[in-house]
Amino acid sequence: MDETCSPEHHDLELRERACSRRDSSYYFEDGSCILLIQDTLFNVHRSLLSRDNSSFSTLFTLPQGSHDAEGQSDDNPIILRGDKPSEFRHFLWALYALPPELQIVNSSNADLTQLIDIARISNKYSFKSLETWALDALQEHVNRRPAHHSSSPSFFSGSDTLNSSPTQTHLALIENTEQLTRLIELAQLCGHDRLLNSMVALLRQLMNRSLHYAYLSMALADDLNLRSLRGAAYLEVMQKGSFTSPRRQRGTEENGVDRPVAITPAQQVRLLSGYWQLTRTWERFRTNPPTFFHGPTCNASWHQPGCNQAWVEFWKDKTKGEAVMSLGLADVIGRLRQVQKEYDRSGPTYMTPDCKLAARRSLTECIKKIEDQLPDYFSDEGLEDDF
Template identity: 35%
Template sequence: MTHLPSEAYLTTTFMHPSSSGPSSPKLQLQLSIPIPTRDPVYYISDGNTVLLVETTLFKVHRSTLTKDKSTFDSMFSLDSDLRSSSGQSSSSSVTAGAEGESDDNPIRLQGDTADEFRALLWALYALPHELTVALTPKANHLQLFNLSRITHKYQFRSIEAWALTALTNYYTRPSHSPSLDTSDEPSLVQLTELASLCEQRDLLEAATVRWKRQLACGKDVGLAIGVAERLNLRGLLGLAYHAMLLQGREHWDADPLLTRSQRVRLLSGHYALGRLWERLPNEPPTLAHSPRCTGGAQVRCNQAWAALWRSTLDMGKQVLPLQYADILGKIMLAESVVKALVEREIPTQGMLDAMPWCKDNALAATAGKVKEIQDTLADYFTDVL
């Protein structure tokens, strides 16, 4: 096959069936079919296997594709067994050639992009110094993203692990701040999907941190709800619903990404979180007492802690009035107040006098309550009003 320019197309013109005769209207339908072209780097002259990905032809060494006990190893072994059993004796088989032996009969890979397959070949053929760059700030993160996807699909286990580590290193650098929609890097949605697909916890955490930043700014909240529901990311889902809740009913109704069921869950969450806030002042978190706090001292300590808890929640309402259903904001504010009291950044007014050995435990109990609410936030947004 002649190596055609990358933009070459085969154009076929069809005459409309109703058009016949010299006086018939010339209604035509044109169909442009892209002609496969050879990859400029990975169409290797001494390669022995031709593959077609999208409209790009790759010619590589079969032994290279079978590294790491990948799916290609099993695929080629099966193909070899089938050829041995059939004998490849017919003249038509000899004329056409086996699949993968020529540009005219390549192995066709479905569901992959040329960029993904190119990233795989880069990893398989790269020199050591080229691979080392991937672990530095100069890494090509889009290449690593494509590599992670395709190695997961074809079970290049060790290469997948390496690529995910390199990608995680890139996205967890303090200076990095990916946006949701750019042309030169995977979107935050794609990054989250990849981390979930590959069960890469550190990468998923890095993506979640960036979702939280978006939610804190009130951006892409409906998108975050959809992603979190689809991938069953409970922590992110609760935060996303809570962020949408605070934007108000008018905003929910106007957001085109929200479904009717999601709006019902928002109403349910508003009611449930309001009820929770009403109960909280009378339900102080369990306090773990110091070994020195025993007997009657422990009773007095529990009473003081209950009073401190109620006062802290009331103090929070007075310092910074928050929305009725902003349970997360209120409980985090309460944590800040307890911390300021324990560390004597604000006057204690005698509230800590009855719990001299358990003050730090009070702060730990409050922090535990904050985490509990954060972890279970999604449970308040149900389909039942």
């Protein structure tokens, strides 16, 4: 499956053929199809590669003309571009493994890198059943392993990682960044919604534990256009992060504290725009409490003016309280939740029970609406639906 015909790629092909070597695990003497990936030759069975209506099954049915058929000898292999020998080796393991060997993918000892490679190669060459199997195993593994514990050194190990030495922490974060990025990119590439949702949920947990993951989530949300991740990631960075120009290097300080991370000019604009829009939203809430429909008893007893007055006075008092003012000006959700706590603790005295329930329901709906629209606060288009 050689996708290029340029002189540069032709020279590369000649060099790879000249120094190619047979794979120690998947070059079978009775194989019927020789593949070249970078400098490694694989000799496998066409019958296996033709399964599941894969791209190989179509390739093998194409007429070869007067030329010698590709894949029949080491000198004329089928060349696969864009893959690594290690990735294809993992894929072949899934094709050739016996049922007892395959059971490991459903255990806590599953190799995430292996499963990622199997799913990616399966997706590329249209092995749909194998792709779904690998993605389901990944999704099960991610959900099985709590974010605060992991026995695998290649996956997030929670407090054990964060409390280790600075060098170990930095290396673990780099490795986890690569693995988390590959997982979420794979989920989106393959359109596996359950794995994508699991990865978004995991990243939302991790960003609350370490600012490193908030920056990672912000970058992934931009690169992959993940609305479900953008709002939470940008809000976390806006509230807790410190950042510099793109020329600065990202990482951690020697004492383990996050050093300023380079962000792009576009991200800076989104953060500033989001901050401005959120502060405007809070100012409108501060001066105009959420409206609600009064209950039947309130309307029947001509109590509505007094009910409104009690609600407004409560709102003005609590929105300028110490607990609310201690939160950031743009932390609209946090401030509204704090008002909600005060309301549950001691709501307005002169309101009917029906109106109290209606007012709380209106406040809850406002919080939910802001949470749903949070990604729009940090989008290039900005927030359309104004409060």
